[in-house]
Amino acid sequence: MTNDSADLTPRVITLGTAGGPRWWGADPAGRRRNGIATAVVVGPAVYLVDCGRGASTQFAEAGLSMDRLRGVFLTHLHSDHTVDLSGMLLFGWMMSGPRTGGPIPVIGPGDRGMLPAVNPRATGEVAPLTPLAPTSGTVQLVEHLLTAYSADVTDRMLDSLRPSPYTLFAPRDVALPEDSGYHPNLNPSPAGLEPFTVFEDEFVRVTATLVVHPPVAPAFAFRFDTEHGSVTISGDTAPSENLVRLATGTDLLLHEAIDMGWAETAYRDVDAATREATLDHHRKSHTTPRQAGQIAAAADVGTLALHHLVPGHADASVWHEATETFSGPVLVPEDLQSITVARRLRPALAATSL
Numbered sequence: 001m002t003n004d005s006a007d008l009t010p011r012v013i014t015l016g017t018a019g020g021p022r023w024w025g026a027d028p029a030g031r032r033r034n035g036i037a038t039a040v041v042v043g044p045a046v047y048l049v050d051c052g053r054g055a056s057t058q059f060a061e062a063g064l065s066m067d068r069l070r071g072v073f074l075t076h077l078h079s080d081h082t083v084d085l086s087g088m089l090l091f092g093w094m095m096s097g098p099r100t101g102g103p104i105p106v107i108g109p110g111d112r113g114m115l116p117a118v119n120p121r122a123t124g125e126v127a128p129l130t131p132l133a134p135t136s137g138t139v140q141l142v143e144h145l146l147t148a149y150s151a152d153v154t155d156r157m158l159d160s161l162r163p164s165p166y167t168l169f170a171p172r173d174v175a176l177p178e179d180s181g182y183h184p185n186l187n188p189s190p191a192g193l194e195p196f197t198v199f200e201d202e203f204v205r206v207t208a209t210l211v212v213h214p215p216v217a218p219a220f221a222f223r224f225d226t227e228h229g230s231v232t233i234s235g236d237t238a239p240s241e242n243l244v245r246l247a248t249g250t251d252l253l254l255h256e257a258i259d260m261g262w263a264e265t266a267y268r269d270v271d272a273a274t275r276e277a278t279l280d281h282h283r284k285s286h287t288t289p290r291q292a293g294q295i296a297a298a299a300d301v302g303t304l305a306l307h308h309l310v311p312g313h314a315d316a317s318v319w320h321e322a323t324e325t326f327s328g329p330v331l332v333p334e335d336l337q338s339i340t341v342a343r344r345l346r347p348a349l350a351a352t353s354l
Contacts, residue, residue: 018312074108075235
């Protein structure tokens with residue numbers, strides 16, 4: 001994949017477009033989707049949002065390199081958004097030379113601070129698997145991953161004289177505005193929250209808001225503003241007024257979408273309480289294509305692209321309902337598609353348009 005580092009028009013590379021902690025089969029056209037991961041490219045700089053299954057491999061397949069990576073942003077810490085963070089940390093560490101400008105920030109949610117409520121469908125006691133650290137944030141996640149791979153990290157530091165991985169990566173928990181009113185159980189997505197800045201360099205300003213993805217708290221959406229265009233990435237969320245506020249006027253909105261018809265049939269063979277609790281989660285924590293279109297319309301975005309698709313093997317026609325509620329361009333990009341973000345203009349597409 002070619003790159004003109006002098007061109008500061010932002011583009012998005014959809015490294016992976018499927019959601020959910022699953023291995024998806026091929027869709028009817030024979031295409032397969034990797035886990036959710038998105039690269040925002042602005043000239044020589046690359047910003048990675050989420051590290052789902054295959055993210056590190058797709059990062060390389062897209063022709064991107066660690067010397068261009070300016071930041072990693074995690075919308076939330078569910079496994080389908082973070083399972084290949086270890087690949088980025090460990091393989092990226094081995095493939096990087098001396099780095100100017102300091103380590104790459106890995107920016108994401110902090111520790112939840114308390115346990116979520118147990119689903120009322122539970123019929124017995126439910127306790128966390130890891131009571132000493134049941135709700136780790138981003139800083140702890142990176143620490144835990146490097147600890148899990150301590151044999152590898154120690155060998156490479158002592159035998160190959162590699163510097164510490166922390167010279168390449170600097171994890172950081174997002175600090176919420178003090179007056180936000182946030183509470184992980186009582187108010188995880190405060191109404192009327194103004195977007196707040198979590199990162200800024202010479203190419204982008206990244207703002208965030210709290211979205212609706214219970215029981216996850218905090219869960220973020222991110223917006224990347226550049227001189228030549230803007231991109232907003234929803235993360236996992238039910239319809240959210242905070243997201244509408246963050247995305248208002250953005251040139252490209254990448255929003256999650258779930259086919260609830262699929263969800264109704266996908267859990268027929270599991271325990272009844274687990275099935276109903278899982279469907280409860282999907283209904284209260286995710287967005288249908290029709291709802292995604294409504295959000296895009298309310299935010300007056302330039303183009304809507306659906307990603308984090310569940311199921312990841314559905315035919316593209318499943319996502320047509322978004323066109324019934326949003327009159328602008330609606331895309332269903334494949335993996336490794338590049339979308340050039342023109343300010344308030346239709347992107348130059350290498351993606352499927354509905």
